[in-house]
Amino acid sequence: MKTLNDVAVLAGVSKSTASRALARPELVAPATLQRVVAAAQQLGFVPNRAAQGLARGRTGIIALVLPTISNVFFVPIVAGAQEAAQTAGLQVTININPLTNPEDIARYQRLSQEVDGILLVAPHTADEVLASLNSRVPMVMIDRELAGFESVSVDSASAFAELMVGLVENGHQHIAYVGGPENSWQNAQRIAKMSATAASCAAKLEILGPYPPSLEDGFAIAESVRETGVSVVIPYARDLALGMHIKLRDSEQRAGKDSCTSGDELEVVGYPTQPMVQVDGLLIGETAFGLLERRIAGSQDAPSVLRLPATVLWT
Structure with a gap:
């Protein structure tokens, strides 16, 4: 199995430069980047995304927190978020948490230490409980709004x-x-x-x-x-x-x-x-992930509050 060191030798650069070229290409000169990418392709080398993420202090995982798995409304939202995350090279872990008692809150806080960001579906949780969440990572609410928080909802x-x-x-x-x-x-x-x-x-x-x-x-x-x-x-x-x-x-x-x-x-x-x-659940999941990805990348813009349209179908 070819290693990063093999790529560096073939490209004629240091191992750290090869790593930087594959993880943060914007930090490397175009000519150097071209040599490293060509060497990686020639050797069939595939970067370990998990290792790259850990090196940058990230896990490569986001959490999608749902109050229950019995509501079919959440299914397309999960699918939309997963598809968008996969395209971005991230994994989605599903966490069931109704956020109704202190233990639920404690579980949420522990989860926030293990992922890069959280998509939170909490349609019934009291505003004061949500406002008290001390998330250590970026968080986007789905299908509800609360002042000061980023959110994606449907104008049903x-x-x-x-x-x-x-x-x-x-x-x-x-x-x-x-x-x-x-x-x-x-x-x-x-x-x-x-x-x-x-x-x-x-x-x-x-x-x-x-x-x-x-x-x-x-x-x-x-x-x-x-x-x-x-x-x-x-x-x-x-x-x-x-x-x-x-x-x-x-x-x-x-x-x-x-x-x-x-x-x-x-x-x-x-x-x-x-x-x-009719509500487009796939679009909700995709849009929410897009906001979260921007926050994970370091965006300091004011929180976005997006309302997607719902459609009335007359039969």
């Missing part, structure tokens, strides 16, 4: 408001919003935006919840939502929508109604036959 509130306007234009005047988990930052943003939109459209908006965004909870609350007398319901997440649809369709079939033609059917937004809000 505006999409939900757009959805409401369209439903009102289609004849719905009494609408329910089935809210997500307690303390959810996105849930609070949506409620504020939808309430303002309902007032401007002269529509009645029922705020229900909070509820966990699960199929089981959608199934459990479906009948109570029907009893509110609304004509359409906008759930916080698609799993809630699917659970409600299954329960309502089952109830109608048991009652001998045709769920496709029943005039008093409660419409559930987010199920494939109804409009839905």
Whole structure:
């Protein structure tokens, strides 16, 4: 196996110069860099990125901290971050931490000593807890905002408001919003935006919840939502929508109604036959990693607060 010393000898430079050329090419004269790269290619030498990182005081690893692995919303975010990190020559480690108690905070602090940066998904953690985190490395929040912190989120509130306007234009005047988990930052943003939109459209908006965004909870609350007398319901997440649809369709079939033609059917937004809000999770992960990579490289710019658009799909 060829070594860095073999590359240096063939290129006619010192071992330290060869190392610098392969790790920090901007610090080496173009002619020297060309000789070192040519020698490495001729010998089939592949630099050890981990060793290079340790030499610069880095691990080559970033952490993606998630509150749970049960929420499918996080899957494309993870994929987007991993793909971007791989392109940059870094590895992503997944860490499950809801940040709900002192031990969780202690685990987070230990993690921050073992990685180059952290992508933090903490949608339900209290602001004061997040503000108290003493991260030793750069950190970017995903899908929530907090003053003084870098973040990437989705403007789902505006999409939900757009959805409401369209439903009102289609004849719905009494609408329910089935809210997500307690303390959810996105849930609070949506409620504020939808309430303002309902007032401007002269529509009645029922705020229900909070509820966990699960199929089981959608199934459990479906009948109570029907009893509110609304004509359409906008759930916080698609799993809630699917659970409600299954329960309502089952109830109608048991009652001998045709769920496709029943005039008093409660419409559930987010199920494939109804409009839905689409979020590009891959883009969220890629964008968040881009901000983190910039910080790891030493950027001292003011924290960026990015809101990516969500799309309303009318079926």
